[in-house]
Amino acid sequence: MEKLIFEKSVEGRHGNYLPPSDVPVKQIHELIPEELSRKKAPLLPQLTEVEVVRHYTRLSQLNYGVDTGFYPLGSCTMKYNPKINEDAANLNGFSQLHPYQPVESVQGALELMYKTQEYLAEITGMDAFTLQPAAGAHGELTGLLLIMAYHAARGDFQRDKVLVPDSAHGTNPASATLVGCKIIEIPSKENGEVDLEALKKAVGEDTAALMLTNPNTLGMFETQIIEIAEIVHQAGGLLYYDGANMNAIMGYARPGDMGFDVVHLNLHKTFSAPHGGGGPGAGPVGVKSCLEPFLPKPVISYNQQTQNYYFDEERSQSIGRMKAFYGNFGVVVKAFTYLLMMGGDGLQEVSAKAVLNANYLMNLLSKHYEQPFAGPCKHEFVLTSSPYKGNEVRTLDIAKRLLDYGFHAPTIYFPLIVSEALMIEPTETENKQTLDEFARVMAKIAQEAMENPKLLQEAPHNTPVSRLDETQAARKPVLRWKAE
Amino acid sequence: MPFLPHTLEEEQAMLKDMGICTIEELFRDIPEQLRLKRKLNLPKGLSEKAAWDEVERLAHRNKDIGQYLCFRGAGAYEHYQPKAVKHILSRSEFYTAYTPYQPEVSQGTLQAIFEYQTCICELTGMDVANASHYDGATALAEAALMAIQISRRKKLVISSLVHPEYRETLHTYLSRRGIEIIMLPSENGLTAVAELEKVLTTEVAAVIVQNPNFLGSIENLAFFAQKIHEKGGLLIACVDPVSLGVLASPGECGADIAVGEGQSLGLPLSLGGPYLGFMACKEKYVRRMPGRIVGKTVDRLGREGFVLTLQAREQHIRRDKAGSNICSNQALCALAATIYLALLGPRGLREVGKQCMEKSHYASELLVQLPGISLAFTAPFFQEFVVKTQESAVSINQRLWEAGILGGLDLGRYYPELKNHLLFCVTEMRTKEEIERLVEVIGG
Numbered sequence: 001m002e003k004l005i006f007e008k009s010v011e012g013r014h015g016n017y018l019p020p021s022d023v024p025v026k027q028i029h030e031l032i033p034e035e036l037s038r039k040k041a042p043l044l045p046q047l048t049e050v051e052v053v054r055h056y057t058r059l060s061q062l063n064y065g066v067d068t069g070f071y072p073l074g075s076c077t078m079k080y081n082p083k084i085n086e087d088a089a090n091l092n093g094f095s096q097l098h099p100y101q102p103v104e105s106v107q108g109a110l111e112l113m114y115k116t117q118e119y120l121a122e123i124t125g126m127d128a129f130t131l132q133p134a135a136g137a138h139g140e141l142t143g144l145l146l147i148m149a150y151h152a153a154r155g156d157f158q159r160d161k162v163l164v165p166d167s168a169h170g171t172n173p174a175s176a177t178l179v180g181c182k183i184i185e186i187p188s189k190e191n192g193e194v195d196l197e198a199l200k201k202a203v204g205e206d207t208a209a210l211m212l213t214n215p216n217t218l219g220m221f222e223t224q225i226i227e228i229a230e231i232v233h234q235a236g237g238l239l240y241y242d243g244a245n246m247n248a249i250m251g252y253a254r255p256g257d258m259g260f261d262v263v264h265l266n267l268h269k270t271f272s273a274p275h276g277g278g279g280p281g282a283g284p285v286g287v288k289s290c291l292e293p294f295l296p297k298p299v300i301s302y303n304q305q306t307q308n309y310y311f312d313e314e315r316s317q318s319i320g321r322m323k324a325f326y327g328n329f330g331v332v333v334k335a336f337t338y339l340l341m342m343g344g345d346g347l348q349e350v351s352a353k354a355v356l357n358a359n360y361l362m363n364l365l366s367k368h369y370e371q372p373f374a375g376p377c378k379h380e381f382v383l384t385s386s387p388y389k390g391n392e393v394r395t396l397d398i399a400k401r402l403l404d405y406g407f408h409a410p411t412i413y414f415p416l417i418v419s420e421a422l423m424i425e426p427t428e429t430e431n432k433q434t435l436d437e438f439a440r441v442m443a444k445i446a447q448e449a450m451e452n453p454k455l456l457q458e459a460p461h462n463t464p465v466s467r468l469d470e471t472q473a474a475r476k477p478v479l480r481w482k483a484e
Numbered sequence: 485m486p487f488l489p490h491t492l493e494e495e496q497a498m499l500k501d502m503g504i505c506t507i508e509e510l511f512r513d514i515p516e517q518l519r520l521k522r523k524l525n526l527p528k529g530l531s532e533k534a535a536w537d538e539v540e541r542l543a544h545r546n547k548d549i550g551q552y553l554c555f556r557g558a559g560a561y562e563h564y565q566p567k568a569v570k571h572i573l574s575r576s577e578f579y580t581a582y583t584p585y586q587p588e589v590s591q592g593t594l595q596a597i598f599e600y601q602t603c604i605c606e607l608t609g610m611d612v613a614n615a616s617h618y619d620g621a622t623a624l625a626e627a628a629l630m631a632i633q634i635s636r637r638k639k640l641v642i643s644s645l646v647h648p649e650y651r652e653t654l655h656t657y658l659s660r661r662g663i664e665i666i667m668l669p670s671e672n673g674l675t676a677v678a679e680l681e682k683v684l685t686t687e688v689a690a691v692i693v694q695n696p697n698f699l700g701s702i703e704n705l706a707f708f709a710q711k712i713h714e715k716g717g718l719l720i721a722c723v724d725p726v727s728l729g730v731l732a733s734p735g736e737c738g739a740d741i742a743v744g745e746g747q748s749l750g751l752p753l754s755l756g757g758p759y760l761g762f763m764a765c766k767e768k769y770v771r772r773m774p775g776r777i778v779g780k781t782v783d784r785l786g787r788e789g790f791v792l793t794l795q796a797r798e799q800h801i802r803r804d805k806a807g808s809n810i811c812s813n814q815a816l817c818a819l820a821a822t823i824y825l826a827l828l829g830p831r832g833l834r835e836v837g838k839q840c841m842e843k844s845h846y847a848s849e850l851l852v853q854l855p856g857i858s859l860a861f862t863a864p865f866f867q868e869f870v871v872k873t874q875e876s877a878v879s880i881n882q883r884l885w886e887a888g889i890l891g892g893l894d895l896g897r898y899y900p901e902l903k904n905h906l907l908f909c910v911t912e913m914r915t916k917e918e919i920e921r922l923v924e925v926i927g928g
Contacts, residue, residue: 327755
């Protein structure tokens with residue numbers, strides 16, 4: 001392993017990037033009272049630039065990204081991130097704008113945001129969009145607050161239950177709790193779809209919303225979505241669409257046409273902005289017109305008469321702000337650039353190829369792993385490694401062994417309703433050769449699971465570190481470096 | 485299209501392998517009445533070159549900070565970013581990776597976050613830090629939720645001199661939680677301490693104070709810590725990390741949770757995002773802290789390594805019982821801040837802070853010599869200060885903008901009582917000559 005940057009520090013090395021001050025030099029104590037000034041200097045590293053550059057270059061080499069290789073992490077849509085996106089966001093005309101500079105001096109930025117809102121509305125079949133939420137979970141919180149504001153504006157205050165299928169992302173129930181709602185979990189049927197009978201029993205005058213991903217987290221299209229929407233709407237609830245899986249259906253079907261009232265999208269999944277090792281992302285939220293008055297402020301608007309874009313702050317029914325300023329603008333620039341290149345036809349082709357790749361790979365892998373649900377799948381699929389459990393091989397072992405072969409592992413143990421789950425999303429940007437090779441390796445691992453389970457249980461063998469002890473990390477937390 | 489690989493022959497081979505003839509068959513599960521019967525109504529797709537022309541056209545419609553002199557901050561600050569930061573950030577092993585779910589192939593991200601957590605602890609003087617939040621405003625809102633859960637109390641006291649947009653974000657986050665939010669007024673550019681005594685009870689979960697506050701003045705955090713601790717509540721300090729080379733840290737002042745906006749640590753202004761919310765707290769609260777946390781451990785062979793840890797707090801484990809719904813962090817922004825701090829070191833950071841103070845004080849001293857301009861408050865300040873103007877603030881800023889200068893923030897929009905007050909910001913970026921140019925234009 002690489003030493004910590006603090007362990008490489010040498011007292012007295014100094015990185016100064018500034019010229020000497022050209023205004024009268026003062027001592028800190030001349031400017032502020034002693035009790036307000038810092039007593040003990042922070043122990044930051046002291047290094048030369050070359051040492052810092054080498055340190056982080058080496059750290060980068062311990063990482064695996066989409067640019068390194070195949071990254072079939074289900075639900076995360078690890079597609080290729082076009083390089084033009086990065087250059088676009090780095091243009092001075094976007095990256096060097098102060099959020100409080102005059103609105104007439106950022107018309108290009110507002111035009112970009114406005115158009116992105118319009119494109120996303122068309123793709124999802126919604127009426128209006130906000131780009132403010134910074135991530136998917138942030139979008140969920142925004143969407144649920146919008147729904148609660150809608151009910152409250154109608155004097156409908158008793159709606160405090162949010163329904164989620166048992167296959168839902170963990171953020172769905174956590175977001176519902178944040179808006180003061182209770183969760184009702186709806187069981188899935190044998191085929192992985194929402195159980196309509198259970199849903200009918202669960203809805204009522206206290207239903208605020210149903211949160212759903214479609215295709216669901218098993219990668220299956222909820223074929224009864226029209227009936228589901230009817231049941232929820234008739235009970236007076238609204239439908240929330242978790243757009244994590246939008247990559248499957250662009251140009252084929254739209255959440256707005258399925259009856260969803262609120263949608264969040266993940267620009268860092270479907271719209272090719274990179275994931276950054278955990279962020280920044282962006283989670284824009286789209287709504288039907290009945291929810292538009294409640295959108296977070298400011299809303300990016302266009303004045304037809306003056307032909308100017310502006311920040312609309314005069315929104316008396318707005319739920320308020322979700323964060324400071326206007327959202328993760330730099331991420332929006334990347335998604336917009338991608339949208340420009342793809343166009344409507346390109347996006348449909350993206351979904352077509354994402355679904356083709358997933359089905360092709362599922363078909364290859366189902367010879368060696370159990371496929372709990374009959375296809376076709378959409379952009380991703382779930383398999384289980386439970387046949388190998390008898391041989392003391394778990395899904396975790398298979399995931400770790402994949403790392404040895406130079407692939408990133410799929411999402412594992414999710415959704416919770418499938419035991420020993422492997423959730424695989426190849427995305428549209430992978431070629432046939434990669435998929436074939438991945439399938440060959442997965443078959444080989446299946447064989448190893450039967451013949452040499454120890455090889456898997458002790459995997460990975462070829463990575464910078466071998467399997468890490470997560471229990472110890474949690475039991476005796478060491479969360480920072482400390483000077484000895 | 486350069487991102488979609490299959491040749492026609494390959495596509496046919498793949499379909500044949502599955503025993504089907506067309507891709508359309510794979511969409512047969514979407515009910516007919518839901519199928520979009522038309523094409524998406526979006527502009528026709530562009531080549532990379534044509535797309536680049538279009539984004540450049542839009543970028544050119546903006547006036548970037550290189551085209552004017554910036555004397556505005558108010559939560560987004562122009563500081564010098566050493567060139568090496570961007571170069572390291574552009575390594576795609578960092579930016580095309582996901583959240584480090586497979587630690588064996590993510591040690592780069594994990595170690596960088598561990599180093600980031602250490603930097604934040606050192607800067608804030610706190611015991612532990614998480615892997616970051618969306619921005620300063622949401623970090624503050626999550627800290628408030630955390631304090632409510634720790635104390636099991638239902639009231640919050642917040643200074644009116646916390647950034648207005650942070651306060652609005654807090655209100656939005658807490659709007660459905662039945663929490664009473666009490667706002668402390670201000671006096672002479674500082675949070676009114678006399679009012680604090682009146683509202684502090686044993687029902688208050690936390691007091692939230694920003695330092696330097698929105699008006700640039702330096703608060704006495706230690707006083708707030710002492711007062712709220714007497715009532716058994718927590719102090720949440722929202723701080724500017726660049727100031728922490730010179731100003732007393734939240735830890736030194738007795739704060740329980742420190743949050744803030746990390747944009748000033750080498751991140752571009754980017755019209756307000758993506759930025760970097762940071763959060764740190766006392767050790768005893770670590771299991772109540774939201775967000776990702778990286779910890780050190782050992783591998784099967786006893787070698788040191790890093791993993792995401794204490795995950796039992798989080799939404800993917802606890803679901804509706806989780807204290808927060810946060811899933812991602814701003815890892816790449818946290819990396820930028822860490823590189824920035826590593827390049828500058830403690831002396832470099834202190835120099836930045838010192839120059840911000842010297843230059844802002846130089847500017848304020850020159851400005852108050854102008855007729856019709858006076859310093860609004862006598863409180864000590866860091867890099868921002870408020871002047872009261874006889875001429876309307878709008879008119880001054882108009883004249884400045886025409887001269888290529890972004891003037892101070894017009895405070896009347898946020899505080900009606902501060903009509904014709906301007907909040908100027910002078911960082912290390914401004915030269916003596918530029919400061920004098922500002923004064924000259926205002927002087928007319």
